[in-house]
Amino acid sequence: MRVSSALNLKKEMLEDLVIGGGLIVVQFVYAGNSVLLSYLMSIGLTPLTILIFSTFATFLVISPFAFYFERKKWPKRFNFKLVTQLVLISFGGVTLFQSFFLKGIKLTSPALATTLGDFPAPMSLCGITSGIGVVITAIVQLLQGQTRDVFFPLVDVRDLVGYSLVGGVVGGACVSFNGWAMKKRGPVLVAMFSPIGTVISVVLSVVTLGETINTGSLLGMLLMFTGLYFFLWAKGKEGYAGADPLESSEFDPHKPLLS
Template structure:
């Protein structure tokens, strides 16, 4: 009976973790669809990132004090402070502003699909820095290269085939569609939006590599999120004031109520996903958590089609399938490699990167 009770408790914990991960991805998808409408009505991305970051800092502060105060370093060295500032700069204004600009010019489905590139890009960045083992003779490395190439191919397919300028028409032939695709690459805002999203994923990947290196010295994830959110939001609001001479919401058409709702959603989402995500990573590991990322894309695609009446092309669906397949190949190779490393008792400093 005692053993059954333990197994039942473990089963409930597993179910709670899976439900939490599904909830995080669903909430992120709803937020992306929700905020795309406000951005279309002129909401300023810089203001949204800054205000949402300040709210997230306020919400995380009491939890950081309560649970991580004893883990804070006694002295904040210059190198650690510089790392935190760089994480705040690249991870908050650069990453989030590019995401919002990309959502504004594309669709929530494409915007939520792009982050699936991050494991492959992390592999490339970590390999260049010597953090990740790169040996072309090793099967694990070959599979990660294959998965990365599949992800990149899927992104290109989504970027080109989902473009509004290449929507299929009954009178269109293959040659005509190809010509329209090539024309859209140089003349359509859609491609600019895809470039914004790609830049956001590069910024996210660089931030995750830097976070992994910083966590070895500053093992307080909630406090790190709080501090980097504060730094990033301060940099963002200062940048808006310097470049535009004012701190403007840019959304007079949606009113104070719409602005308040948008900022509250951004702050709550950031703090909620950070805390739940870190808990799940602690319990199940980063690779397991990464497996749920494509659910955000699926949810956003369905919501975009139902609510925003946005067309989803066959080419875009094929691109998503390639991207998801590449993602899981990279994660599978990383899991097998991590298992081999643990068996050989050699520490893997890139292990936190795929969360």
């Protein structure tokens, strides 16, 4: 019994390490993606055009893997509630999330975690919401009268396809990992790592674009990292103080986020 408990505890500690390290890597990737998006917009592409191509690439890249690995996890029937959740996540997590990046993660993470309870397949969820998100974003683009920018982009089509595929692979992998992390530890932990991406973006902007950092930015970064450290420290104490190692650690979307 003691050996089994020790093994479960080590497994949970290793899982925590993988989740924490992976979420940090995801923020590095998001920061690099932000720099790439800035470059693409500087050469004439509109945000919605980039969004349509990159999200469609994510849908194409992720869907085959989702079908192969997670087909058995799909619900037997898509009821109205689940379809509504998928559409709302697609609108908030694709169209709005990319348009209002940091605000979007705070709005969509709890909804995504709740949907994972009804649809416990992160890659499939990423593929489905990306596909729906393409449709929603294209409709927004059409309503804005920017069809020319979509069908006749200002950059070489081959370059655009290459950027889209890179964005699709990277975005799909990151979103799928975030979905898995939410299923294991809940949306609050995932959202708490978003300040790291902001800091990395600032550093990359200084290195690549020659921007300067003022005292207020430094203090803000210090406060964000301090808050993140105390939150993770408190969650670690809460998780190992009197918890049953044999008990499943997966996140229950029906429980309070900070429980």
